[in-house]
Amino acid sequence: MPDATLxxxxxxxxxxxxxAPIDAQSVRMYVCGPTVYDRAHIGNARPIIVFDxxxxxxxxxxxxxxxxxxxxxxxxxxxxxxxxxxxxxxxxPVEAIRKLTVxxxxxxxxxxxxxxxxxxxxxxxxxDHIAEMVALCEALVKAGHAYVAEDHxxxxxxxxxxxxxxxxxxxxxxxxxxxxxxxxYKRDVNDFVLWKPSKPGEPxxxxxxxxxxxxxxxxxxxxxxxAGKHLGEVFDIHGGGLDLIFPHHENEIAQSRCAHxxxxxxxxxxxxxxxxxEGEKMSKSLGNFITINELVSQKLFGGQQWHGKVVKLAMLGxxxxxxxxxxxxxxAQAKGTxxxxxxxxxxxxxxDAPHPEVLGVLMDDLNTPSAMSILHGIAKSxxxxxxxxxxxxxxxxxxxxxxxxxxxxxxxxxxxxEVDASKVDSLIAARNAARKxxxxxxxxxxxxxxxxxxxxxxxxRDPATGAVETTWEVKR
Ligand SMILES: [Zn+2]
Numbered sequence: 001m002p003d004a005t006l007x008x009x010x011x012x013x014x015x016x017x018x019x020a021p022i023d024a025q026s027v028r029m030y031v032c033g034p035t036v037y038d039r040a041h042i043g044n045a046r047p048i049i050v051f052d053x054x055x056x057x058x059x060x061x062x063x064x065x066x067x068x069x070x071x072x073x074x075x076x077x078x079x080x081x082x083x084x085x086x087x088x089x090x091x092x093p094v095e096a097i098r099k100l101t102v103x104x105x106x107x108x109x110x111x112x113x114x115x116x117x118x119x120x121x122x123x124x125x126x127x128d129h130i131a132e133m134v135a136l137c138e139a140l141v142k143a144g145h146a147y148v149a150e151d152h153x154x155x156x157x158x159x160x161x162x163x164x165x166x167x168x169x170x171x172x173x174x175x176x177x178x179x180x181x182x183x184x185y186k187r188d189v190n191d192f193v194l195w196k197p198s199k200p201g202e203p204x205x206x207x208x209x210x211x212x213x214x215x216x217x218x219x220x221x222x223x224x225x226x227a228g229k230h231l232g233e234v235f236d237i238h239g240g241g242l243d244l245i246f247p248h249h250e251n252e253i254a255q256s257r258c259a260h261x262x263x264x265x266x267x268x269x270x271x272x273x274x275x276x277x278e279g280e281k282m283s284k285s286l287g288n289f290i291t292i293n294e295l296v297s298q299k300l301f302g303g304q305q306w307h308g309k310v311v312k313l314a315m316l317g318x319x320x321x322x323x324x325x326x327x328x329x330x331x332a333q334a335k336g337t338x339x340x341x342x343x344x345x346x347x348x349x350x351x352d353a354p355h356p357e358v359l360g361v362l363m364d365d366l367n368t369p370s371a372m373s374i375l376h377g378i379a380k381s382x383x384x385x386x387x388x389x390x391x392x393x394x395x396x397x398x399x400x401x402x403x404x405x406x407x408x409x410x411x412x413x414x415x416x417x418e419v420d421a422s423k424v425d426s427l428i429a430a431r432n433a434a435r436k437x438x439x440x441x442x443x444x445x446x447x448x449x450x451x452x453x454x455x456x457x458x459x460x461r462d463p464a465t466g467a468v469e470t471t472w473e474v475k476r
Contacts, residue, residue, distance in 0.1 A: 305413030
């Protein structure tokens with residue numbers, strides 16, 4: 001174990017705390033995953049990337065076999081139903097929903113693998129856990145924390161005295177702020193749906209608590225059911241985006257704690273900040289809505305494709321709790337950095353452990369911007385010092401932004417620029433010969449030919465001997 005202690009900011013207590021797992025042999029983390037109705041956008045990628053770094057760090061500290069990371073797939077949802085009806089109008093609704101969710105989940109896995117992220121230990125799907133959700137609904141009704149009304153099961157919010165602790169909202173405030181019309185079947189404006197009746201054509205399962213009409217779960221209950229089944233009634237870390245604190249996480253907590261009679265659902269609650277694109281909120285109408293797939297395989301953002309690890313490194317340039325502005329400049333800078341690092345560490349043997357300073361700042365609530373500046377410092381000595389180069393490589397591998405790539409591997413989308421190195425070398429030799437013979441016209445012609453192949457030349461004069469040495473690279 002490293003000397004430094006892992007500290008994490010806990011939304012529940014609003015402070016940074018030393019992390020102490022319930023069982024160091026079995027560290028357990030749950031992160032809310034995608035609702036599979038559309039390709040994941042770059043805002044969706046942020047929690048996935050942030051918690052991948054935490055997963056890697058936990059594996060480093062406690063051992064890979066002692067960490068369980070569950071990230072769910074939401075495959076039952078109103079947005080899914082609507083999108084399936086729109087895209088596959090001719091199909092029976094339940095088949096259309098299956099087709100949409102299977103295709104979208106496959107696309108999500110493809111996107112995640114291009115980013116070089118570790119797969120979670122478990123990836124439970126909501127529709128595989130209906131029985132657990134039904135059981136939770138029944139347990140909550142039995143315990144007096146939920147009630148049946150008009151074929152719905154509703155959580156009775158006033159039955160939980162400390163509801164609202166995570167978001168810091170008091171019940172009175174919520175009532176005063178509620179301007180929406182309250183459904184007649186709700187006893188209290190804050191009560192939320194655990195189960196609801198299905199309309200014809202919607203996915204439907206036998207309902208809990210004696211309800212005759214087949215129905216389907218509300219959104220929040222699935223995470224309580226899946227986390228409870230796979231990680232236990234109380235586990236270590238629960239994560240997600242800031243936008244999930246209320247109502248989703250607040251309601252997960254209410255369901256799990258009241259069903260299991262526990263003081264907490266998870267000990268540490270972590271939330272990543274919002275993401276904007278070029279200073280604007282991302283939206284379809286502004287035309288700045290960008291998916292992971294578009295970033296890595298199309299030339300829609302900054303006129304070029306970006307390597308998945310460049311995307312990941314760019315994301316780590318801001319601290320996870322801070323808002324992030326996603327810009328072309330940020331990506332371009334990350335690409336240059338990763339290419340520079342690759343030139344230093346490609347072919348070098350990785351050290352047994354990452355650089356202690358890098359590890360130290362990551363242990364301090366995942367301070368990735370500080371890790372980046374330390375990495376730049378190490379890189380300065382890595383050119384001359386193989387120990388530093390090995391530590392740089394091990395540190396990049398810990399972050400999951402580098403494995404064994406060559407610099408040019410990060411230059412994706414420039415396939416037409418692939419060049420034959422021996423041809424480049426012979427053209428450079430011919431150009432040098434022309435220059436020696438003072439045939440500058442011929443030398444310029446050869447240089448222009450190389451330029452058209454996408455090759456940039458750099459002439460360096462050795463100050464001692466005056467001899468010119470020409471190096472080259474394929475243009476970024
Ligand atoms: Zn959730």
